[in-house]
Amino acid sequence: MSLTHAYAVIMAGGKGERFWPLSTSRRPKQLLALAGGKPLIVQAVERLAGVIPPERVLIVTNESLVAPIRDLLGEGSPVGILGEPVGRDTAAAIAAGAAWIRRRDPEAVFCVLTADHVIGDLPVFRETLVQGLTLCAAHEVLMTIGIGPTEPSSAYGYIEAGAPWLSSGGIEFHRVRRFVEKPDADTARQYLATGRYAWNSGMFVWSVRSIRAAFAEFQPALAERLDAWSACAGDAEFQAALERDFPDLRKISIDYAVMEKAPNIVMCKGAFAWDDVGSWPALESHLPADGQGNAVQGDVAAAGSSGNIVVSDGRLTALVGVRDLVVVQADGVTLVCDKAHSQDIKTLLAQLREQPGREPIL
Amino acid sequence: MSLTHAYAVIMAGGKGERFWPLSTSRRPKQLLALAGGKPLIVQAVERLAGVIPPERVLIVTNESLVAPIRDLLGEGSPVGILGEPVGRDTAAAIAAGAAWIRRRDPEAVFCVLTADHVIGDLPVFRETLVQGLTLCAAHEVLMTIGIGPTEPSSAYGYIEAGAPWLSSGGIEFHRVRRFVEKPDADTARQYLATGRYAWNSGMFVWSVRSIRAAFAEFQPALAERLDAWSACAGDAEFQAALERDFPDLRKISIDYAVMEKAPNIVMCKGAFAWDDVGSWPALESHLPADGQGNAVQGDVAAAGSSGNIVVSDGRLTALVGVRDLVVVQADGVTLVCDKAHSQDIKTLLAQLREQPGREPIL
Numbered sequence: 001m002s003l004t005h006a007y008a009v010i011m012a013g014g015k016g017e018r019f020w021p022l023s024t025s026r027r028p029k030q031l032l033a034l035a036g037g038k039p040l041i042v043q044a045v046e047r048l049a050g051v052i053p054p055e056r057v058l059i060v061t062n063e064s065l066v067a068p069i070r071d072l073l074g075e076g077s078p079v080g081i082l083g084e085p086v087g088r089d090t091a092a093a094i095a096a097g098a099a100w101i102r103r104r105d106p107e108a109v110f111c112v113l114t115a116d117h118v119i120g121d122l123p124v125f126r127e128t129l130v131q132g133l134t135l136c137a138a139h140e141v142l143m144t145i146g147i148g149p150t151e152p153s154s155a156y157g158y159i160e161a162g163a164p165w166l167s168s169g170g171i172e173f174h175r176v177r178r179f180v181e182k183p184d185a186d187t188a189r190q191y192l193a194t195g196r197y198a199w200n201s202g203m204f205v206w207s208v209r210s211i212r213a214a215f216a217e218f219q220p221a222l223a224e225r226l227d228a229w230s231a232c233a234g235d236a237e238f239q240a241a242l243e244r245d246f247p248d249l250r251k252i253s254i255d256y257a258v259m260e261k262a263p264n265i266v267m268c269k270g271a272f273a274w275d276d277v278g279s280w281p282a283l284e285s286h287l288p289a290d291g292q293g294n295a296v297q298g299d300v301a302a303a304g305s306s307g308n309i310v311v312s313d314g315r316l317t318a319l320v321g322v323r324d325l326v327v328v329q330a331d332g333v334t335l336v337c338d339k340a341h342s343q344d345i346k347t348l349l350a351q352l353r354e355q356p357g358r359e360p361i362l
Numbered sequence: 363m364s365l366t367h368a369y370a371v372i373m374a375g376g377k378g379e380r381f382w383p384l385s386t387s388r389r390p391k392q393l394l395a396l397a398g399g400k401p402l403i404v405q406a407v408e409r410l411a412g413v414i415p416p417e418r419v420l421i422v423t424n425e426s427l428v429a430p431i432r433d434l435l436g437e438g439s440p441v442g443i444l445g446e447p448v449g450r451d452t453a454a455a456i457a458a459g460a461a462w463i464r465r466r467d468p469e470a471v472f473c474v475l476t477a478d479h480v481i482g483d484l485p486v487f488r489e490t491l492v493q494g495l496t497l498c499a500a501h502e503v504l505m506t507i508g509i510g511p512t513e514p515s516s517a518y519g520y521i522e523a524g525a526p527w528l529s530s531g532g533i534e535f536h537r538v539r540r541f542v543e544k545p546d547a548d549t550a551r552q553y554l555a556t557g558r559y560a561w562n563s564g565m566f567v568w569s570v571r572s573i574r575a576a577f578a579e580f581q582p583a584l585a586e587r588l589d590a591w592s593a594c595a596g597d598a599e600f601q602a603a604l605e606r607d608f609p610d611l612r613k614i615s616i617d618y619a620v621m622e623k624a625p626n627i628v629m630c631k632g633a634f635a636w637d638d639v640g641s642w643p644a645l646e647s648h649l650p651a652d653g654q655g656n657a658v659q660g661d662v663a664a665a666g667s668s669g670n671i672v673v674s675d676g677r678l679t680a681l682v683g684v685r686d687l688v689v690v691q692a693d694g695v696t697l698v699c700d701k702a703h704s705q706d707i708k709t710l711l712a713q714l715r716e717q718p719g720r721e722p723i724l
Contacts, residue, residue, distance in 0.1 A: 021680070301710060301713060301714055301717075302710075303706055303707075303709045303710040303713060304703060304706050304709070312696075314694075315694045315695060315696055316694065316695045316696070316723065317695075317696045317698065318383070318695060318696065318697045318698070318699075318710055318714075319698050319699075320697065320698070320699035320700065320703055320704070320706050320707050320709075320710050321699060321700035321702065321703025321706050322687065322698055322699065322700050322703075325684065325687075325698065327696070327698055329696060332676075332677045332678065333677060333678045333679075333680060334674075334677060334678070334679045334680065334689070334691060334696050335680045335682065336679065336680070336681050336682070336684055336687065336689055336698055337680075337681070337682035337683060337684065338682065338683035338684050340683065341666060341682055341683025341684075342682070342683075344665055344666050344682050344683050345665075345682050347665045347666065347682075348663060348664075348665035348680055348681075348682050351663060351665060352663055352680075355663075361678065
C-alpha cells in the first residue's frame with residue numbers, strides 16, 4: 001500500500017521529575033540517552049525510518065524544549081517541532097498536531113507516538129504502524145496500540161479487547177471493550193491470565209478526519225480550535241494561535257476526552273518489546289551489570305552491596321553494605337533513594353521548589 | 363605544685379581509612395575538623411593550655427604528615443613534630459617521644475595523648491593531667507588514664523581497677539587489676555554494672571625514668587634505641603637515627619609491650635567527656651540534626667528519610683525513603699554505606715588500591 005498520506009505526531013512533553021537529578025525541567029527524560037545510546041527523542045524519530053519520512057513527523061513539546069530538541073536532531077532535520085505555551089495534557093497536544101497535519105494534508109492519517117519509551121523489535125513495530133495507518137485510512141476508527149503484557153504490572157492502565165475486528169498483514173485488530181485504570185496486583189494477574197488485556201501505551205492511529213469528528217462530538221471547543229488552527233496560513237501564525245488559545249483549553253487526556261467515550265475504538269496488540277521506563281527502578285534492566293548484582297553506569301565501586309542502581313556522572317560512587325538503592329550523580333547533585341520509594345522523589349522536588357536558589361537543579 | 367618538668371607527646375599516626383573519603387592517607391582523621399570546629403590535632407594541642415606550654419609538646423606522626431600538621435599549627439608554633447619513617451605502633455612512637463624529651467630534660471614527666479579524639483569538660487581533663495603528672499613525678503609508676511564508661515560499649519578495651527592507690531586533688535587513683543580486650547555486649551554490660559571498669563583511652567602519664575625502666579625490663583632492644591636516640595646532639599641527627607632504626611623495630615603496641623606486663627601500673631578514671639569517634643556512625647552525635655532524625659553537615663535535603671549521617675561537601679545530597687545510611691561527599695567521591703557496615707569501608711579501600719589511578723582518592 002501507499003503511505004503517502006501518513007504522518008506522525010511524537011508527544012514529547014513531560015516534566016522530567018521521575019529521573020531527577022539526571023532529568024530536570026530543562027532536560028526531561030525524552031532528551032536523555034537513558035537506554036539505546038541516543039537521546040530517546042532522537043530514537044523516536046529514527047525508528048520511523050521507512051514508514052514515515054522526517055518531514056512528515058511533528059514533535060509536540062513544551063515551548064522551552066523546542067530549541068534543545070532542535071539541537072539534538074541537528075539543524076538540518078526537516079522534523080517539525082511545535083512548542084506548547086502551557087501544558088494542557090494530551091487531548092490539546094493531539095488537536096494541535098492534527099491541525100498542523102491537516103494544514104498540510106486534509107486526507108492524512110497519522111500515528112500518535114511517545115518520545116520517552118524504549119521500543120525493541122523495530123520491524124514488528126514498523127509493520128504494526130504500517131497496518132494501522134493503512135486500516136485507519138480506509139475505516140473511520142480510532143485505533144489504540146495496546147502492548148501484549150509480559151508480566152502482571154500494576155504500573156500501567158489496561159485495555160480489554162472485545163470482538164475481533166480485522167486481521168491485516170498478520171496483525172490482529174479487535175474492538176475495544178473497555179479501558180481500565182492501573183489495577184492492583186491481583187487484578188493485574190487476572191488480566192494477564194485471560195489473554196484479553198493489553199497495556200495502554202499511549203500510542204494511537206487515526207485519520208485527521210476521524211479524530212476531528214471525535215473531537216467535534218465529545219470536545220466541541222477543542223474541535224473548533226482545531227479548525228481555526230488548521231486554517232492558519234503559515235507556521236508563525238499557527239504558533240501565535242497556540243499562544244493565544246492554549247491557556248484557555250481544558251486540561252484533559254485523550255483517553256478521558258475521547259477514547260473512553262467514542263464507539264468506534266479499535267486496538268491492535270503490539271507484539272514488539274515496549275518499556276515506558278517510568279522510573280529509576282525501571283532502568284535497571286537497561287544498565288550494564290557490575291558482577292555483584294548492581295546495575296551501574298559510570299565510575300562505581302561496591303563492597304557487599306547488591307540490587308542497587310547507580311548512575312555516576314563524573315565522580316566515583318562507592319557502595320558499602322547497601323542494598324536496593326538508587327544512587328544518581330548529576331550536575332552537582334547526588335540522589336540516594338530507596339528503590340521502593342522512587343515515587344517519593346516528587347515529594348522531595350516539591351520541597352526543593354520552596355527553597356530559594358534551587359531553580360538551576362530542578 | 364610546679365609542672366616545670368612536664369611534657370606531652372601527642373600520638374598522631376593513623377591511616378585515615380575509617381572516615382574515607384573525607385579522610386585519606388594524606389589527610390587522616392586527626393587533620394580533619396570532624397567536631398569542635400578546628401582540626402582535631404590543633405584541638406589536641408590547644409587543650410593543653412595552662413598545663414603544658416607548646417614548646418614542651420611533641421607530636422609524633424607519619425613522616426608524610428609533618429608538613430601538613432606544621433601548616434595547621436601555623437609556622438610560628440613552637441610545638442615539636444617528629445615524623446616516623448615507618449609505622450611501628452605505639453611502643454616505638456612512645457620510645458621516640460621519650461628520647462626527644464629526655465634529651466631536653468632527663469627529669470621530665472610526660473603524658474601520652476591522642477590526636478584524634480574528642481574531649482570535653484576541659485577543666486576536668488586538665489586537672490586530671492596535672493594530678494597525674496604530679497604523682498608520676500613523685501612515684502615510679504606507669505599511669506593509664508581510663509575513661510568512666512557511659513554505656514556498655516563493645517568498641518573499646520577495658521581496664522579493671524584494683525585496690526585504691528592514692529587520692530589527689532579530688533581524683534581517685536587505683537592499682538590496675540587487668541587490661542581486657544573489647545568485650546561482647548553482655549560482658550560489657552557486666553563491666554558497666556560493677557563500676558570497676560574503665561575504657562582504655564590510650565592516654566598515659568609517666569616519668570621518662572619510669573618508662574625507660576619499663577622498656578629496659580620488657581623491651582630491651584627498644585630501651586637501647588631510646589638511649590641512643592636521646593644521646594643525639596641535635597634534631598637533625600635525631601631524625602636521621604629514627605630513619606635508620608625504625609624499620610628494624612618490632613611493631614607492637616604500648617599495651618602489649620609494657621602495660622600488660624609491668625607490675626607498677628596505676629590508673630585514674632577520667633571524669634571528662636571522651637569520644638574516640640572511631641567511625642562514621644560515631645560522628646552522629648557531633649553533627650547538627652536536620653529535624654527529620656538525620657545528622658547532617660552541608661547541603662542536604664531529605665524526604666521520608668531518617669537515621670542517616672550525611673556529610674555533603676560542595677553538592678546537594680538528596681535522600682528519599684532511606685534509613686540508617688552514611689552518605690559522604692568529598693573530593694569527587696561519594697560514599698554510600700550502611701551504618702551497620704562502616705567497618706567494611708576497609709574492604710572497599712583494599713579493592714580500590716588494586717585499581718590503577720586511584721591513588722589520589724585513597
